[in-house]
Amino acid sequence: MFEVRIHSRGGQGGVTAARLLATAALHDGKYATACPFYGAERRGAPVVSFVRIDDHPIKVYSQIRQPDLVVVLDASVMETVDVLHGLKKGGRVLINSSHKPEFAGHTTFNVDLTGIALKENLVVAGSPILNTPVLGALAKMGIVSRESAKEAIRGMFSDERNVKAAEAAYKEMCA
């Protein structure tokens, strides 16, 4: 079972990112579950959501304690949240940033999702949309296929700029 924890801030679309990732995995022929942790959310507060992907039906409902991958949609949450908490030895980190931070023992991937969203003018209520471009980065990492990522996005959003942004992230991501 492959387990992903997504860090973001309330209102940034972390829950939708989890849903898109699970949907893309389903299109790949896998089983997947996505669940946000529902606490006392409010816009701007650090939040987490979880995705599990497996070849077999998933029976686990409790929270992910040892993720294989941590996705950070907003690097500023790292000032208050230990995003590496519980990350498996050798586990990977994907971060929305033009700079690559160094995390000892972990392979880090970075891509400027915010820049991509702004370039495509994917902005809602003043916030850049990060949850569709991040699928492109996840496809580049091999978590889901590129085609399934696009299919998942098209299934939820009719605006083709979302797919363009995911494609841009696929091409621009740095390992």
Next chain:
Amino acid sequence: MKKIATGNKAIAEAVKQALPGVVAAYPITPQTEIVETIADFVTSGQMKSRYIPVESEHSAMAACIGASITGTRTFTATSDHGLLYMHEMTNWAAGARLPIVMANVNRSLGPGWNIWAEHTDAMQERDTGWLQVYVSTVQEAYDTTLMAFRIAEHNDVLLPVMVNLDGFSLSHIMQPLDTVEPGDFIPPLHLPHAIDTKNPTGYGGLTGPDQHFRFRWDIERSIRDSVNVIEETELDFAARFGRRYGPVEEYRCEDADVVLLAMGTLGKEAEVAIDILRKEGIKAGSLRLRWFRPFPKLDLAGKEVVVIDRDYSFGYGGIVANEILAKNKCDVYNVIAGLGGQEVTYDDMAGFVRERRIGEESWFGVNSHV
């Protein structure tokens, strides 16, 4: 068609396909997404039902009662405080023999204020005459809601059915959902005592001491008959759509010396605990109790049973454990766990079995030693 959906959305999809004449509801966390989605279906014309927004859950159930007695299919959804606010009317719905289907998203009762999963809300409706089923996956929530209409409306039953799902851990989780074309799986409703304006009849009249018990017994007779109706409905569902559940879901129980029993999402995650215990050489199996009313006959004689109760009857004990003890000659270790959404993992559950103290009761996180 396969897609990713939440437990709440799955229920709304099933209700859309069952096409009730009337939906009357009041929103409450974590159920709101069900009635919100149904309201969207009605507004957008995808569902030709009458949606009655009301000012409270008491009125929601009263409106469902009024609708159902006209002989139309009726649905509502609620959760915890909303369910308890309906309590007078839930008794009425069963007593008036109205096949209303309700989704109840199990949530803890305040105070302290808590919006997460617990079964005590539905347990407080235990003696109303409603059939109760507890589901554990998004797919099962969908399938069971479709089945609930057929069971409730069957001529041998004519009682309301409550489909229970864990707040957040199931209502808000996103899992694969395979929707079906129900076709004639749910036959048209023919309520024998529906209001007929051409043939006026009195309803809800005084029943004296020489009659009242007969109506009570009639509810009990029907709920006993519902066992066969549930089985027949599940068999037909399996034949048409390929998925079967049963009154309980057994997992590796054949040669088990110790059985881990739970309901809802904990009952599903328990299967992972069983795989861990089996690897350690412990002959354990799990039983997920699905139908709670009618309470299924279980084959537990001579076994050790670890019962997880996500509920409690103060001054007595875990409700499920004590119901099992009352009807089965088995030895029970009762763990009270998961109240108010308390995190309980498969590792924790494996620990309950390894460290079981038969004949005792423990509260996880308080005085259990795992």
